[in-house]
Amino acid sequence: MTRPMTMAEKILAAHAGLDEVVPGQLIECDLDLVLANDVTAPIAIKTVREITDAVFDADRVILVPDHYVPNKDIKSAEQAKIVRDFVREQGISHYYEVGCMGVEHALLPEQGVVGAGDLIIGADSHTCTYGALGAFSTGAGSTDAGVGMATGKAWFKVPETIKFVIDGELAPGVTGKDVILHIIGMIGVDGALYKAMEFTGSAIATMPMDERLSISNMAIEAGGKAGLIPVDDVTRAYMDGRAERPYTAYYSDEGAEFAQVIAIDAADIVPTVAFPHLPSNTRPVAEARDVRIDQAVIGSCTNGRLDDMRQAAAVLKGRTVHPDVRCIVIPATQQVYQQCIAEGLMDIFINAHCAVSTPTCGPCLGGYMGILAAGERAIATTNRNFVGRMGDPTSEVYLSSPAVAAASAVLGHIGLPEDLEPVASAAE
Amino acid sequence: MQFKGTVHRYGRDIDTDVIIPARYLNTSDPAELARHCLEDLDTEFVSNVQAGDIIVADENFGCGSSREHAPIAIKAAGVDVVIAKSFARIFYRNAINTGLAIMECPEAVDAISNGDVVSVDADAGIITDETTGESFTAQPFPPFLMEIINAGGLVPRWQKKLGK
16 A cells, blocks of 8 residues: 555656655656647757657647747747748647647647646646646746657656645636635745645635636746646536547545645635736735726636636626727637637627737737837736736736726726626617 | 856846746847846846856746746856755756756855855855855755756756667
């Protein structure tokens, strides 16, 4: 009988061919998937070529150009071309060209490429998103990704786990994004440094997958190595019919040792906004109403999924964006985009004077498609608000849920959907 | 490995967006990245930094994105070693994998001031502030990581392993 292990320890042990692992242990693991994007892949590809002539498995290397595509400029076009040429040369099956492309961490769960029990590294820090499906999935650099693509292996230090138990019912209008901002505000941007986070409790159990993905997505913003959510009926309902490969559910054992167990009453969580310049600098939205904004961005790997679009559209329906605000909506994948059309959300956005874009990471990282001038402020459903993140070093980013970003776009300042004037009925 | 240089002292949570802003990520050329290293935090860093200089910072250095452009930019700017109270985990991996020397030593960080001349014996983990004469011992790396560091990074380690 091995010692009781956490979900994170079990997935790592299984991929290291070991019966058990302990926190702090350095192990070499077999990877299920290795991914990179148009920013990180060129360096990873160079690494692959320094080691070998062929990737370890052309079906398990995932390349998603999403940061600067459709190509922002000539240099970005060259980067994207390096990726495309490599894909053709190596016969890589999971490549998503512009037109099929989506923001990687929205796209890969949606397409059933990533699944429970997988061990995944990605040269993108938000690779931790797939923890919501029960995968141990973590961000790494281009060299790790390149070595992973060449060998199918990576080294890991087995992390301790912090378990979050979020029990009770979230108030209406409080979303997964508010939960994770609340947690980051509580523990800080290095509160989970070198550790895995596991999210459990009745508030998680009743949460739809799109919001769970937002929670796991931002584990890295607390320094976390992974943001795991145990597989349940919601996970199975999401994965069944879309998972490409059989998946395995791992659960933390009774008696498993956690670095810390943090209990949170769901009723204590309110709509939350993170002020510049750290995701941990959180305040209730209700205390942020004096912040005027120039731009709102609704999208990204954190909040560009269908539920996010629906929540934003519910606020924007019948309203128009404040004349001093630019509101940019970016459905994160082609499927989300198409569904927005089918459900009439696109009409709502366009009638509200939003600019709607094809999928891209663009503004989230200050790449393009919504860069801020000196001194400008944006509210964004993205994940980071560091100095200069969305443009000029003197610009500011405030992080929130889609409903709050949409309400703020209409108000011209940060605020809640309930702050808005009621919409006049169609008859009037 | 021995290093000696002038210290550029920064605070906590120095994120990869200020180390190398994303607006420059349309290239991976080290020299070009170095020209913009830390510019959103310290506009004078690039003009002040000399080959062999040392960055000293508080907790969680390198937090944020996974961009390896961050350690690449720091190294190409001429910095030999970064000493911090702690490193964000992806930056920690990236530094080891790409051969940028890093050391965790909270005591040294607290004692070292901007502009001090510091010498480092990376193998013994000894950090000496030549300006004040104080010495400190950093956390040693586990043997597995020393193997990567001594090989010169993750790629040389694998090249050696695969006989390439």
